[in-house]
Amino acid sequence: MLIVLFIPLFIVALALRLIKQRTPKSLDKRHVVITGGSSGIGKSTAIQAARKGANVTIIARNLDRLSAAEKEIRGACIHKDQIITAVSVDVSNKTSIQKELTNVEEKVGPIYMLVNCAGMAICGKVEDFTEQDVKTLINANYLGTLYPIQSVVPRFKDRQEGIIVLTASQVALMGMYGYSIYASCKFALRGLAESLSMELKPYNVSVTLALPPDTDTPGYENENKTKPTETQLISEAGGLLKPEVVAEKLLKDALTQKFFSYVGLESYILTTLCVGMTPCADLLELMIQSVLLGPLRLIGAYYLRTFHSIIQRCHLQKQKEN
Structure with missing residues (x-):
């Protein structure tokens, strides 16, 4: 009986999706700010945005990488008058990031899209993390995303438009x-991201949570330096994506106002399995x-059983070695 009811509902839902497909938002002449924009997914996103005609501001701390990335992004511009700006600032310093975002708005124009790509990973067993390790990870991954968002939200509300992207991970x-x-x-x-989506919906501001898998970036190379054997073996099954692939999907999903942005079948399975109370795109x-x-x-x-088997094998191997 349920199947009989489901089939016509499925047909109606499919028809509605085809009829009401969301037109991607345009970035032409719009101001896009990208934290962590000097390398990896952030830089690739900046290049993609420049190819769509956006004025792009990249934010990071390393001046040399910022300068190199700025030149590369300029090469992707499609208009002669596109503005590409690089800003060196610590995104986990609330006062500094608010000041710099105000400055770039005055120089480049109103921010339309904020893409938070700043972040880093330190791997290890929970008891091995120092107090400084924990603070570093919280500053880089959480506060370094929260503070830029807090700065742009009042601006987006006043203008009744905007796009915010939070780059998390499959381990979100x-x-x-x-x-x-x-x-x-x-x-x-x-x-x-879920809370922001509720708060900002009345203001026509969309929120996208990007969930990239392992991606071939400088951050990933650095992460591997502290990655336990168990983590390496578990992660190997997922493969390694190019940042350009992740960035292209991130922009596509954000511009069509999707809540989740993911790449590949395994990511789709995980996202669907963990969907919870997140917004759905359509019926x-x-x-x-x-x-x-x-x-x-x-x-x-x-x-999960496979992961636990890997961990148990590694545990037994360590016992033999000791």
Whole structure:
């Protein structure tokens, strides 16, 4: 009986999606600010935005990388009068980031889109993290996202428009061996994104939570220096994506006002399994999620069992060596 009811509802939902497909927002002549914009996903996003005609401001701390990235982004511009700006500032310093965002608005124009890509990972067992390690991760991943958002939200509300992207990780949806502190920060970003989405909806401001898998970036290379064997073995199954691929999908999803931005089948499975109370794009997405949640729970349990098997093998190997 339920199947009989579901089929016509599915057809109606599919028809509504085809009829009411969201037109992507235009970035032409718009001001896009990207934190962590000197390398990795942030730089790739800046290049993609420049190719769409945006005026781009990249924010990071390293002056040499900022200068090199600025030149590369200029090469992607499609208009002669596009403005590309690089700003060196610590995004986890609330006073400094608010001051710099005010300055770039005065120089470049009203900020239309904020893409938060600043972040870093330190891996290890929970008991091995120093107090400074924990503070560093919280500052870089949570406060370094929160403070720029706090600065632009009043501006977006006044103008009744805007786009905010928070770049989290797949470990914003599931904890993983070796990522105890990093995952905690990314889980916090999910809560922030969901709350922001509710707060800003009346003001025509959209919020997107990007969930990139392992991506070939300088940050990923640095992360591998502290990654336990267990974490490496668990992560290997997911492969490694190019930042350009992640950035392209991030922009596409943000400009069509999707809440989640993910890449690949495994990310889709994880996102659907952990959808919770997040906004859905349309009726069709809601129906698909409702049907898939049960079967995907079984798939998730299989993956979890595999992860625990890897951890147990490593544990036994360490016992033999000792």
